[in-house]
Structure formats: C-alpha cells, structure tokens
Amino acid sequence: MSLLIVGTVAFDAIETPFGKTDKIVGGAATYIALAASYFNKKNKLISVIGDDYDMDMLEKLKGKGIDLTGLQIKKGEKSFFWAGKYHYDLNSRDTLDTQLNVLATFDPQVPESYKDCEFLMLGNLDPKVQMRVIEQLPNRPKLVVLDTMNFWMDIALDSLKEVMKKVDVITINDEEARQLSGEYSLVKAARKILTMGPKYVVIKKGEHGALLFDKEHMFFAPALPLEEVMDPTGAGDTFAGGFIGFIAHTKDISFENMKRAIIIGSSLASFTVEKFGTERILDLKESEIDARIQSFVELVDFNIEFVE
Amino acid sequence: MSLLIVGTVAFDAIETPFGKTDKIVGGAATYIALAASYFNKKNKLISVIGDDYDMDMLEKLKGKGIDLTGLQIKKGEKSFFWAGKYHYDLNSRDTLDTQLNVLATFDPQVPESYKDCEFLMLGNLDPKVQMRVIEQLPNRPKLVVLDTMNFWMDIALDSLKEVMKKVDVITINDEEARQLSGEYSLVKAARKILTMGPKYVVIKKGEHGALLFDKEHMFFAPALPLEEVMDPTGAGDTFAGGFIGFIAHTKDISFENMKRAIIIGSSLASFTVEKFGTERILDLKESEIDARIQSFVELVDFNIEFVE
Numbered sequence: 001m002s003l004l005i006v007g008t009v010a011f012d013a014i015e016t017p018f019g020k021t022d023k024i025v026g027g028a029a030t031y032i033a034l035a036a037s038y039f040n041k042k043n044k045l046i047s048v049i050g051d052d053y054d055m056d057m058l059e060k061l062k063g064k065g066i067d068l069t070g071l072q073i074k075k076g077e078k079s080f081f082w083a084g085k086y087h088y089d090l091n092s093r094d095t096l097d098t099q100l101n102v103l104a105t106f107d108p109q110v111p112e113s114y115k116d117c118e119f120l121m122l123g124n125l126d127p128k129v130q131m132r133v134i135e136q137l138p139n140r141p142k143l144v145v146l147d148t149m150n151f152w153m154d155i156a157l158d159s160l161k162e163v164m165k166k167v168d169v170i171t172i173n174d175e176e177a178r179q180l181s182g183e184y185s186l187v188k189a190a191r192k193i194l195t196m197g198p199k200y201v202v203i204k205k206g207e208h209g210a211l212l213f214d215k216e217h218m219f220f221a222p223a224l225p226l227e228e229v230m231d232p233t234g235a236g237d238t239f240a241g242g243f244i245g246f247i248a249h250t251k252d253i254s255f256e257n258m259k260r261a262i263i264i265g266s267s268l269a270s271f272t273v274e275k276f277g278t279e280r281i282l283d284l285k286e287s288e289i290d291a292r293i294q295s296f297v298e299l300v301d302f303n304i305e306f307v308e
Numbered sequence: 309m310s311l312l313i314v315g316t317v318a319f320d321a322i323e324t325p326f327g328k329t330d331k332i333v334g335g336a337a338t339y340i341a342l343a344a345s346y347f348n349k350k351n352k353l354i355s356v357i358g359d360d361y362d363m364d365m366l367e368k369l370k371g372k373g374i375d376l377t378g379l380q381i382k383k384g385e386k387s388f389f390w391a392g393k394y395h396y397d398l399n400s401r402d403t404l405d406t407q408l409n410v411l412a413t414f415d416p417q418v419p420e421s422y423k424d425c426e427f428l429m430l431g432n433l434d435p436k437v438q439m440r441v442i443e444q445l446p447n448r449p450k451l452v453v454l455d456t457m458n459f460w461m462d463i464a465l466d467s468l469k470e471v472m473k474k475v476d477v478i479t480i481n482d483e484e485a486r487q488l489s490g491e492y493s494l495v496k497a498a499r500k501i502l503t504m505g506p507k508y509v510v511i512k513k514g515e516h517g518a519l520l521f522d523k524e525h526m527f528f529a530p531a532l533p534l535e536e537v538m539d540p541t542g543a544g545d546t547f548a549g550g551f552i553g554f555i556a557h558t559k560d561i562s563f564e565n566m567k568r569a570i571i572i573g574s575s576l577a578s579f580t581v582e583k584f585g586t587e588r589i590l591d592l593k594e595s596e597i598d599a600r601i602q603s604f605v606e607l608v609d610f611n612i613e614f615v616e
Contacts, residue, residue, distance in 0.1 A: 017492075088492075184325075184396075187535045208516040211533060220607050222528045225519060227495045259610040293612060299528050300608045302567040304601060 002042040003248040004114055004141070005032050006133050007123020007237070008103065009047040009071065013083040014276060016090065016231050024277040025057045027080065028123035028147070031234040034281050035241025035268045036121070037064040038289060040248040044114045046070035046133060048106045050077040060282065069111045074102045090232050091206055110136040119248040120144045122167070123237060127152055127159040134166050143253050145169040145244050146198070147236070150176050164197040168253075171202040171240050186211060187218070200258060202243070204236050212262050217255050221262045224270040224295055231276045235269040238281060242268035267292040310350040311556040312422055312449070313340050314441050315431020315545070316411065317355040317379065318388040321404075322584060325396050326538050332585040333365045335388065336431035336455070339542040342589050343549025343576045344429070345372040346597060348556040352422045354378035354441060356414045358385040368590065377419045382410045398540050399514055418444040427556040428452045430475070431545060435460055435467040442474050451561050453477040453552050454506070455544070458484045473505040476561075479548055481512045494519060495526070508566060510551070512544050520570050525563050529570045532578040532603055539584045543577040546589060550576035575600040 007029030014021045029047045036043050044067040051073055062068060083097035108129055120141040122130040130146065146167040152160050153176065164170060170193065174186060180196075181189035190201045190213035203211040207229070209222040242265035243258075250257055270292060271280045315337030322329045337355045344351050352375040359381055370376060391405035416437055428449040430438040438454065454475040460468050461484065472478060478501065482494060488504075489497035498509045498521035511519040515537070517530040550573035551566075558565055578600060579588045 185533075185535050185537065187533045205516070208513070209530065218533065218607060219610070220530045220533070221610075222517065222530065225493075225495045225526060225528070227493050229493065256611070260612045263610055263612055297612065299526060302527070302529075302571055303564070304568045304571055304605065 001040065001118045001142075001248045001251050002044060002116065003036055003040050003119040003121060003244060004044050004046065004110075004117035004133075005029050005036065005121045005123065005241075006046045006108060006130065007032055007121075007125055007147075008080050009045075009049050009053070010080040010082060011053075012081075012233060012277065013097070014231055014233050015085040017086065017088050018230050019276065021276050023081070025054050026082075026234060026277055028125070028237040030057070030061070030278060031237035031272065031281070032121055032123050032241035032244070033061060033066045034064065034278060035238045035265070036245030036248070037066060038268065038284060039242070039245040039264065041065055043067065043245070044070060044117060046108050046110065046114070048072040048074060048102045048108075050079040050102050051075050053079045067113075070109065070114055072102075072106075072109070077102045084233075086232065090229060108133050108136075118142045118251075119244060121240065121244040122146045122163075123240070124149050127156050127163040131159065131163045131166070134163070142251075143168050143244075143247060145171065145240065147171045147240050148176070149173075150179055153179050161196065167198055169200040169202060170198040171204060171236070171243075173204045173206065173236070177201070177203045190218075202262070204239060206232065206235070210239065210262055210266060212255075212258055214255055219255075219259045219262065221259075221266050221296070222299060223266060224292070224299065226270060226274065229273045232273050233277065235272050238272040239265035239269040241265070263293060263296050267296055309348065309426045309450075309556045309559050310352060310424065311344055311348050311427040311429060311552060312352050312354065312418075312425035312441075313337050313344065313429045313431065313549075314354045314416060314438065315340055315429075315433055315455075316388050317353075317357050317361070318390060319361075320541060320585065321389075321391040322539055322541050323393040323404075324398065324539050325394065327584065329584050331389070333362050334390070334542060334585055336433070336545040338365070338369070338586060339545035339580065339589070340429055340431050340549035340552070341369060341374045342372065342586060343546045343573070344553030344556070345374060346576065346592060347550070347553040347572065349373055351375065351553070352378060352425060354416050354418065354422070356380040356382060356410045356416075358387040358410050359383050361387045375421075378417065378422055380410075380414075380417070385410045392541070394540065398537060416441050416444075426450045426559075427552060429548060429552045430454045430471075431548070432457050435464050435471040439467065439471045439474070442471070450559075451476050451552075451555060453479065453548065455479045455548050456484070457481075458487055461487050469504065475506055477508040477510060478506040479510040479512060479544070479551075481514065481544070485509070485511045498526075510570070512547060514540065514543070518547065518570055518574060520563075520566055522563055527563075527567045527570065529567075529574050529604070530607060531574060532600065532607065534578060534582065537581045540581050541585065543580050546580040547573035547577040549573070571601060571604050575604055
C-alpha cells in the first residue's frame with residue numbers, strides 16, 4: 001500500500017563514547033523510508049534539502065523504490081545540519097550545533113501522484129509543517145502516524161495539539177509522554193494522551209523498549225540487548241519506519257497487528273544502533289531481519305500455564 | 309522444599325516524591341521471606357535484630373510459616389536502620405542515614421534444623437557474612453542465589469568474588485553489572501560475570517524489567533507498567549523472594565523454569581512498589597497474584613508467525 005513519509009533529510013555529525021563521524025547523511029525521513037522499504041514497496045517521500053546534499057544517497061533511496069518526487073532541492077542553499085554528542089549511557093545527548101538552513105522556510109508540497117496515499121507517517125518536524133501535509137490530502141489516509149519531540153512541546157505546544165487531533169498514532173519517548181501529559185506514571189500519561197486525539201500511543205523507551213496503548217490494551221516490547229551499540233541516532237525513526245512500513249504492507253490496523261509492527265520496528269532499530277548513521281540499515285538481508293525477529297520471539301517467550 | 313533465607317531484618321525511613329514514612333519495618337530478608345511464602349511453604353530465616361524491633365511483625369512472619377529459629381535477637385541493642393530519599397524518577401536515591409547497630413557484629417549461626425536446606429537465598433549483606441552461612445552447610449544446596457550491591461563492590465570486592473565462586477545465580481542491577489564487569493553492554497557484562505562463578509546472571513533494571521542469562525540463553529521480562537508507584541524500597545528483594553520461592557516450590561532449576569520464576573518475581577515486586585514498605589505484600593490474595601501474572605502474559609504476548 002502506498003505510504004507517504006514526511007520528515008527531514010539532513011546531515012548529522014555524531015559523537016558517541018565509541019567514536020565520532022564527520023558530516024554524514026541522516027534525517028528522520030531517511031531512516032523512516034529506509035526501514036519502511038524492507039516491508040512496504042510503495043513509499044513516497046516529502047522533504048527538503050540543499051544542493052549540497054549527498055546525491056549518491058538519493059540514488060540509493062531511489063534504488064529502494066522510494067519515490068522522491070516530493071523532495072524539494074533548493075539551489076544554492078544548504079541542507080539541515082545537526083551535530084550532537086551522546087553521554088556515556090547513550091540515553092542522553094547534548095546538541096552541539098543546529099543549522100536549520102533549508103528547513104527554516106520549508107513549505108511541503110504534496111505532488112498529485114502522492115495524493116491517494118493510504119498511509120501517512122509524519123516524522124518529527126514543526127507541527128505546522130506536519131499539518132500543512134495533512135491539509136493537502138483530499139482523502140484521509142487509512143492511518144496517520146505522528147512522531148514528535150519535547151522541542152515542539154516547548155515552543156509550539158498549541159500547534160502540536162492541533163495536529164494531534166488529526167492523527168491515529170503518536171510516537172514519543174517516555175520523558176516526552178510525561179511532559180505532554182503532566183503524569184509521571186506512563187499508564188496514566190498514555191491514558192491522558194489518548195484523550196488528546198490519537199487512538200494509539202507508542203511510548204519509546206530507547207534501550208528499555210517500547211509500549212503500545214489503546215484505550216483497552218497495553219503491550220510492551222523490549223529492545224534487543226546488544227553486544228555492541230555504537231550510535232543511537234535514528235533508532236527512533238527506524239523504529240517508526242519499520243512500524244508503519246509493516247502496517248502499510250499488511251494493510252491491517254488492528255491492535256494485534258500493531259503489536260507485530262512494534263516488534264518489526266524494534267528489530268530494525270536494533271540494527272541501526274550497531275553502526276553510525278544509516279550504514280547498518282542500508283543493505284539488510286531478509287535473512288538477517290528474520291533472524292533478528294526470531295531473537296525477539298525467543299527473548300520474551302515463556303510458558304506459565306500452571307502456577308500452583 | 310526447604311529454603312534458607314539470609315539477609316537483613318531492619319527498620320527503614322523512606323521518603324519518595326509521593327510521601328514519606330517514619331521508621332517502618334523492612335530489610336532484605338523480610339521482603340524475600342514474605343514474597344517466597346506465597347509459593348514455597350518451608351522458609352527458614354537467618355538474621356539479627358535488636359530488642360527494639362517490631363515484635364508484631366515477627367508474629368506475622370511466623371504466621372506465614374516462616375521459621376525464625378535462626379533470627380538472633382540482641383538484648384539492649386538496636387536493629388539495623390536505613391533512611392533514604394528517592395528522586396523524582398524513583399530510579400536513584402540518596403541515603404540519608406545508615407545505622408548498622410546489630411549488623412556491625414553479625415555472626416550468622418545456622419541452626420541444626422536448617423542444615424538440610426535445599427535452596428539458599430543470600431540476600432544483600434557483607435559477602436563475608438554470606439560466606440559464613442555457606443561454610444556452615446554440610447551439604448551444598450540444590451541452588452544458591454546471591455544478591456549483592458555496588459557498596460560491596462566498592463569496599464569488599466575480593467570477598468564478593470570469593471562468595472561468587474560458590475553460588476549458582478547472582479542478582480544485581482544494571483549499573484552494578486557494568487561496574488562488576490567493566491563492560492557497558494549488558495550482554496557482554498553478563499557473559500563476563502558468568503566466568504566469575506555463577507551459572508546464571510539476573511540483571512535487575514527496576515521499572516525497566518529484568519534480564520536472565522546463562523551461557524547460551526537470554527530472557528527478558530518487563531516490569532509491569534503501573535498506575536501508581538509509591539515506593540520502590542524492597543522491590544528487588546521481593547523480586548528475588550518470588551524468584552527463589554517459586555523455584556524452591558517447583559524444585560525445577562531449568563532455564564525454562566527460571567524464566568517463569570522471573571515472571572513470578574516481577575509480579576510480586578509490582579505489588580511492593582504500590583505502597584510504602586511491606587504493606588502491600590503482607591496479605592496478598594492468591595487471586596490477586598494470579599491476575600497480576602496474567603497481566604504479564606498479556607503484556608508481552610504477540611504472534612508473529614508470518615512476516616512476508
């Protein structure tokens with residue numbers, strides 16, 4: 001099924017306790033599209049870059065069947081750039097540099113050929129930009145997933161609340177869920193967020209896994225404990241891409257299938273963190289992905305029919 | 309099967325963001341014995357208290373069939389006392405006061421009637437005291453579980469390493485696993501700790517669940533996301549008590565059964581944190597425990613037979 005992905009396509013410079021990179025390709029939409037492409041075949045991207053971007057990367061995305069008709073390339077301008085440094089525990093990071101560049105004036109345009117998309121993934125961006133995309137779609141997609149972050153809660157909460165009313169699923173991390181709801185308990189936080197628009201809340205806890213809530217159900221998936229974690233950048237976006245890619249492919253938006261999609265997203269994210277940037281998820285083999293999913297099945301499998 | 313539990317029986321004064329207590333009964337062995345008593349029927353305790361202790365609590369423990377023959381009561385002396393304050397996230401705490409009192413000179417004596425115990429749970433204590441208990445047992449128990457903490461790694465690492473050589477299972481938290489192994493990855497940390505004596509490593513991650521490792525397998529159990537968390541004190545000990553209590557009751561030390569024991573331990577710990585101190589686990593109904601276990605089953609249940 002056709003999936004429309006909106007988000008940044010950017011440069012990152014990353015430092016972790018295990019190494020550092022110069023400017024490498026990144027951006028939420030890049031990770032989402034790459035991850036989704038392993039499951040869903042019709043993926044269409046909306047973003048903006050400068051003509052300084054790595055054109056080889058665009059060819060790679062195209063090679064994976066990702067439609068770039070909606071990718072604006074601004075002549076003489078520079079792509080969005082983020083530099084950050086992760087602390088020892090990899091759960092917190094400092095932003096060293098943010099250069100909005102083309103993103104400062106980004107006005108997303110939905111091409112005619114995108115307008116019949118059935119699934120919409122709104123990657124982390126200014127909620128006003130996310131709303132602009134929703135407004136241009138003549139028919140409401142079957143499922144709209146919104147990713148956001150504390151930055152927008154701090155400076156654009158009203159816009160965020162408006163766009164939240166238009167979506168089915170919101171994905172945020174645990175601290176953001178607490179900030180957005182004012183509740184410490186994630187169970188209470190999710191319940192409150194479910195009154196703000198979304199029918200499903202996904203709370204991402206990084207290396208501690210992810211929770212999925214609807215009004216009646218709760219599901220937890222761990223992150224796969226790994227021997228080597230190099231760089232968490234893009235893990236949340238990879239997770240979101242695997243999640244929506246699997247749902248778009250299966251066309252099944254039941255809670256049961258969303259649980260599977262969470263496992264798929266977690267599996268793909270577990271690859272992303274093993275190397276810097278997009279390197280590890282550029283060319284995954286189907287057998288690798290299957291083995292990773294099998295590891296998840298085994299990790300949490302237990303049989304407790306009897307107790308007394 | 310008979311289970312011997314060694315650990316503190318103490319007073320705590322606890323402050324969390326959600327309330328505070330005066331001096332209340334606590335101590336690792338108290339939580340372990342209470343938790344174990346819901347599954348195993350022959351539980352024998354070794355500890356030391358002053359005659360200032362709450363004798364009602366001792367009657368309650370006896371009422372649950374916990375044998376207190378090995379509990380030394382020192383006349384004119386005071387019980388071990390700990391006061392602590394938890395931070396907002398409940399994952400970290402400051403110790404406000406520690407009064408060793410009777411614990412400073414504790415020399416554990418294993419009564420004759422305890423010497424045939426088949427399971428041994430060494431709660432968090434000076435590793436030398438833990439070793440003294442092992443040395444007094446004429447026959448090696450079927451399974452020995454050791455709980456410890458960073459404090460002993462800091463001041464008594466050599467003694468800790470000695471006692472680790474004598475045990476089957478070690479339970480520690482994630483930071484302690486990293487400290488003990490010098491490895492950041494919990495997978496690598498567990499593998500290293502498995503070379504130090506124990507055949508099984510349980511890494512407790514508090515609200516983020518627990519991992520069980522042997523040389524070939526890895527299992528993860530989440531903590532149950534709760535609406536109300538009042539006080540994490542004793543959660544780790546309750547977990548250990550449920551774990552060993554279930555194993556002692558089932559007499560099955562296979563990895564498969566240890567996975568079940570982890571779920572049982574997590575279920576019981578999820579009660580402990582709902583109220584201050586031991587209050588919530590003093591009188592659990594079987595139906596409450598069963599319902600909690602069922603919540604665990606549902607929380608992580610998914611079916612991913614197909615992918616493509």
